[in-house]
Amino acid sequence: MRWGQAFIPTLREAPADAVTSSHRLLLRGGYIRQVAPGVFAHLFLAQKSLSRIKQIIREEMNRIGGQEIGLPVLSLSPPGNESRLGEAASDLFKLRDRNQHELDLGAAREEAMAQIAHGELRSYKQLPQIWYQIQRKFRDEPRPKSGLLRLREFAMADACSFDLDEAGLEVSYQKHVDACTRVFRRCGLKYLYAQTHSTLTAENISSEFVAPCEVGENLVAVCDCGYAANVQTAEAKSPPAHDLDGNAPLEAFATPGVKTIDDLVRFTSESPTRMIKTLVYMAEGQPVVLLLRGDQNLSEPKLARVLGADVFRPATPEEALRLHGASLGSLGPVGLKGTRLIADRSLDGRKNLMAGANQDETHLRNVTPGRDFTAESRDIRLATEDDLCLRCGNHLHVAKTIEVGRLAKLGGHYSEAMHTTVLNQHGKEVPLMMGCYGIGLERILAATVEQNHDDDGIFLPRAIAPFDLIVTAAQMDDGPVRTAAEKLYEEAQAQALEVLFDDRAERPGVKFKDADLIGVPYRVTLGRRKLEQGLVEIFERSTKRIEDVKLENVVRYLKENYLR
Ligand SMILES: [Zn+2]
Numbered sequence: 001m002r003w004g005q006a007f008i009p010t011l012r013e014a015p016a017d018a019v020t021s022s023h024r025l026l027l028r029g030g031y032i033r034q035v036a037p038g039v040f041a042h043l044f045l046a047q048k049s050l051s052r053i054k055q056i057i058r059e060e061m062n063r064i065g066g067q068e069i070g071l072p073v074l075s076l077s078p079p080g081n082e083s084r085l086g087e088a089a090s091d092l093f094k095l096r097d098r099n100q101h102e103l104d105l106g107a108a109r110e111e112a113m114a115q116i117a118h119g120e121l122r123s124y125k126q127l128p129q130i131w132y133q134i135q136r137k138f139r140d141e142p143r144p145k146s147g148l149l150r151l152r153e154f155a156m157a158d159a160c161s162f163d164l165d166e167a168g169l170e171v172s173y174q175k176h177v178d179a180c181t182r183v184f185r186r187c188g189l190k191y192l193y194a195q196t197h198s199t200l201t202a203e204n205i206s207s208e209f210v211a212p213c214e215v216g217e218n219l220v221a222v223c224d225c226g227y228a229a230n231v232q233t234a235e236a237k238s239p240p241a242h243d244l245d246g247n248a249p250l251e252a253f254a255t256p257g258v259k260t261i262d263d264l265v266r267f268t269s270e271s272p273t274r275m276i277k278t279l280v281y282m283a284e285g286q287p288v289v290l291l292l293r294g295d296q297n298l299s300e301p302k303l304a305r306v307l308g309a310d311v312f313r314p315a316t317p318e319e320a321l322r323l324h325g326a327s328l329g330s331l332g333p334v335g336l337k338g339t340r341l342i343a344d345r346s347l348d349g350r351k352n353l354m355a356g357a358n359q360d361e362t363h364l365r366n367v368t369p370g371r372d373f374t375a376e377s378r379d380i381r382l383a384t385e386d387d388l389c390l391r392c393g394n395h396l397h398v399a400k401t402i403e404v405g406r407l408a409k410l411g412g413h414y415s416e417a418m419h420t421t422v423l424n425q426h427g428k429e430v431p432l433m434m435g436c437y438g439i440g441l442e443r444i445l446a447a448t449v450e451q452n453h454d455d456d457g458i459f460l461p462r463a464i465a466p467f468d469l470i471v472t473a474a475q476m477d478d479g480p481v482r483t484a485a486e487k488l489y490e491e492a493q494a495q496a497l498e499v500l501f502d503d504r505a506e507r508p509g510v511k512f513k514d515a516d517l518i519g520v521p522y523r524v525t526l527g528r529r530k531l532e533q534g535l536v537e538i539f540e541r542s543t544k545r546i547e548d549v550k551l552e553n554v555v556r557y558l559k560e561n562y563l564r
Contacts (some may be wrong), residue, residue: 001467003502007044010514020215022449023147025458029518038144038152045518046445048466048498050155053187053441054134056463057157060182064175066130066159071112073136077102091139106138109158110436114414117162121432123423124164128172132159134441146215148446149402155441162432164424166411169433173205173409176437180209180405183439188461189448192401194220196230197301198408206408209439210401211447218403219382221396223389232299235379236387236396238346241273248352248366250334255363259329261294264354264363271295276347276355276367278331280320283312287323289375291333291343294354296381306342306378324358332356333373334364341375348377402447403440410434449519452542458519459542467500467520468563474508474527484551485526488536492555497563516541522562524554538562 007030014024026032031046042050058068077094093105113131121129134157141152148154161172177193184191191209198204208230210220221227221234229235258264265272275294280287281303288307290298304310317328323339324331332355333341347353351368369375385398412431415421421429445464452459462468469492473485482503489501500520502511508527515523523539530537535548538558549557 001500003470003500004504006500008514008518009043010517018147020146020149020446020450021453022149022215022446025449025453025517025519026147026446029458031518032148036152038141038150040148040151040442045466049445049460049464050441052464052466053444054155054157056186057134057183057439057441060179060186061130061132061157061159063182064130064179066132066179069131069133071109071133071135073106073138075104075107075112077104077107091141093138093140106136106153109133109135109156109438110160110410110414110434113160113436114418114420114434117160117432117434118415118418118420121162121420121422124425127162127164127422128168129162130159130172130175131162132157132437134158146446148442149215151442154443157439157441159437161435161437163435164422164430165433169409169411169435173407173435176407176435177207180407180437180439184209184211184404184444187444187448187464188452189404189444190451191404192220192222192228192399194222194228194230195233196406197233197304204408204410204413206406208403208407209405210399210403211443211451212399212401213447213450214400215450216400216402218401220399220401221383221387222399223392223394223396225389225392225394227389227391227396229383231383231398232301234383234387234396235390236383237390237393238293239386239388241346241350243274243350244352244366246352247368247371250367250372251365252357252359252362253365254361255330256361258361258363263329265294268354270354274353276332276353278333278356280315280323280331281312282315282319283307283309286340287315287319288312288340288342289323289331289333289336290380291341291347291355291369291375292381293344293346296344296346296384298380299382302378302380306380324356326356326358326360326362330356330358330360330362332358332364332367333369333375334358334367336373341373342378342380343369343375344381345377345379346381347375402443402450404443404447405437405439407437408435410436452519456513457517459521460519462521462563465519465521466498468498468522469558470500470502470515470520470523472502472508472511472515472523472525474511474525476503476505478528481526481528481531484531484536488524488526488551488554492558495555495559497555497558522558524558526551 009030011028014027018024032040137156163169196208198206219231272294277292279290353367355367357364387396415432420432424430471489475481492499525537536551538547
């Protein structure tokens with residue numbers, strides 16, 4: 001492609017609302033333009049990169065026996081899908097047709113694939129199956145932001161596996177872990193593979209592939225021993241606490257205006273690790289009191305597992321008042337009767353702590369779990385940077401990441417709801433075992449940009465860059481330079497390289513700036529002076545290393561040393 005004819009609308013400045021590097025640089029590099037909040041047009045460069053990502057996914061899905069299918073974007077809302085989809089249901093785009101039939105836009109693929117399987121897969125002889133598609137999806141995202149990181153319309157590769165039993169499902173799941181690993185490695189993405197919670201039900205095994213980067217909002221606890229899990233799921237141990245010695249009696253003290261743990265820290269000048277945070281939740285109409293260390297936070301996915309329920313919510317101030325006889329801010333565990341009390345494990349063996357007194361603007365000192373109240377000890381908190389790894393005892397590190405892939409063992413979740421069974425070898429009807437797997441295409445591109453950029457622009461790995469190479473004629477008005485550049489452009493294309501030929505009549509400085517911006521890994525520059533000695537310049541964008549090479553060898557040299 002000749003740059004002079006290409007539509008690559010680079011910008012010197014990005015709009016002020018583009019905060020993350022990928023958003024800013026993909027706009028500036030002329031990859032994307034915003035059409036509506038969370039909705040972007042992919043221009044020429046983005047489309048080229050995304051096609052390469054798509055191709056890598058196809059090759060790796062085909063390698064594990066995946067069969068590509070195409071499902072429609074529009075589907076009838078199946079009755080009862082809200083309960084099957086769990087928390088994802090509220091983000092679906094809904095519309096009505098002229099006959100007032102309710103339709104979903106880009107609804108859950110696993111739902112649609114499960115429906116097809118329901119009518120068609122009847123015997124163990126047809127199993128296992130892996131179906132996948134690469135298709136646009138829609139989410140009524142409440143806070144679209146960060147360019148391609150949080151979108152309302154996006155492309156995903158979705159796969160479903162169908163197996164006869166748990167053992168088969170495990171094999172299919174592992175195949176997808178391998179396929180995802182190869183996809184992300186080939187894309188040149190730095191990634192972690194982490195355990196996570198299921199968005200569907202508390203019991204399903206799920207994992208995620210995540211790309212560490214500064215703007216990531218998905219927190220993953222990582223240990224040098226290889227353990228990695230989302231902080232919502234991670235099992236971790238608190239370091240030993242230093243409590244006051246002695247068996248001091250409970251003591252109430254006035255705390256006027258204290259509403260939060262932070263207020264209490266300011267009021268008492270004590271560490272929040274010596275305080276008990278009391279939360280009240282409602283599950284199936286019943287209150288559940290949750291106790292955490294003052295500096296720690298609740299993990300709702302862990303709570304879901306403990307409660308064995310997916311539907312619960314924080315109590316309203318009125319509900320809490322009815323239970324505790326006090327307003328939020330002064331709640332505590334001491335003296336509560338007839339309510340389920342769950343204390344996080346980090347409160348095990350602690351003593352002389354502070355907690356609300358269940359009396360407005362009053363707290364208690366010297367609260368000792370086991371002596372002053374009895375609670376179930378469970379793991380219900382988010383893992384933190386302070387925590388120790390349960391496997392090896394070393395400190396965990398919490399990494400900010402972007403989720404790029406998600407895998408889940410659905411097991412019989414859909415087939416039981418839809419009564420989908422298959423005949424096993426003994427002629428017995430058994431529920432069909434399903435797994436579902438997803439990879440976000442724009443997420444890969446944006447996360448790679450987050451990981452590979454500097455002040456001048458983007459440097460994408462070759463596998464997903466829109467071009468392998470830019471050939472830059474420094475002086476297009478110079479006859480020998482132009483002729484040599486044209487010839488090199490032809491030759492590189494003949495050698496199956498994706499080449500962008502910068503044939504624009506711009507100053508060299510402008511051309512270099514644009515080339516640095518748009519993320520092509522290599523540039524070959526033909527300039528008058530070096531060309532007189534038969535030399536051209538190879539510039540490696542990621543390292544900014546420059547190498548002079550003989551013009552007649554340059555394509556072979558590039559292929560042997562850089563573009564293998
Ligand atoms: Zn460890």
